Amino acid sequence: MAGPDPYLADPADLATFLGLAVDDVRMLAALRAATRRFRGAVRHPVSLVTGETVYLDGTGREQLQLPAAPLVQLHSVHVDGAELVGVRAKRRAGVLLHPSGCWPAWSEVAVVYDHGHDPVPEEVAEAVIDQARAIYRLDPAIQQITTGTESVSFAATAAVGITSQWQAAVEAYQLNRGDDA
Structure with a gap:
């Protein structure tokens, strides 16, 4: 399996x-932190992953939600070890549709697929860069600096804050938002 890009x-x-x-080490650390934060918020890698195998439980429903999207290519689907052919997909949403009705409840569904974006969407990259800039510029350990008669305070929430750009990108690319995803 080829994993996602680190950034x-x-x-x-x-x-x-x-x-x-x-190649500035601190800058790359900030970019890595912003990337991890975005991936955590949307609950999937966003960038392209090839040949991933996931094991899901049958739902007793017609649809089966994959843990990452968009689905780029579906390589195989096995239900309790037997290959299932004719599976349809809602590629953008990362949803598989059983060819003859419902996914058997209490069954193991093994899916091998490629998912994600290549290239990463611009609005995601911009939000991550914006967050990485904030992470780079803040030292969360320092809350107040006093020199002589001047004092500067930093809000603790500034280190963990988000922008409207970040929130919009997370909402656009977030998966598994609840039972009706």
């Missing part, structure tokens, strides 16, 4: 914004 945005773009070398 959801190009390190060179972030380096340009911050005026740093593209």
Whole structure:
């Protein structure tokens, strides 16, 4: 299985914004942290993953939600070890439709598939870069600095805050939002 890229945005773009070398260790750590945060918020890798095998439980329903989307290619589906042919898919939503009705309840469904985006959507990359810039610029350990008669305080929430751009990107790419996903 080929896993997702380590970053959801190009390190060179972030380096340009911050005026740093593209291999700056602290900058790359901030980009990695922003990427992990975005992936956690949407509950899937977003970038392309090939040949992943997932094991799901049959639902007794017509639809079976995959843990990541969009579905790029469906390689195989096995129900309790037997290959199932004729499976249809709602590719964008990452949903499989059983060819003859419902996925058997209490069955193991093994799915091998490719999923994600290549390239990563621009609005995701921009939101991740924006978050990485904030992470890079903040030192959450420092809440107040006093020099002589001047004092500067940093809000603790600034280290974990989100922008409307971030929220919109998360809402657009989030999966598994509840029982009616």
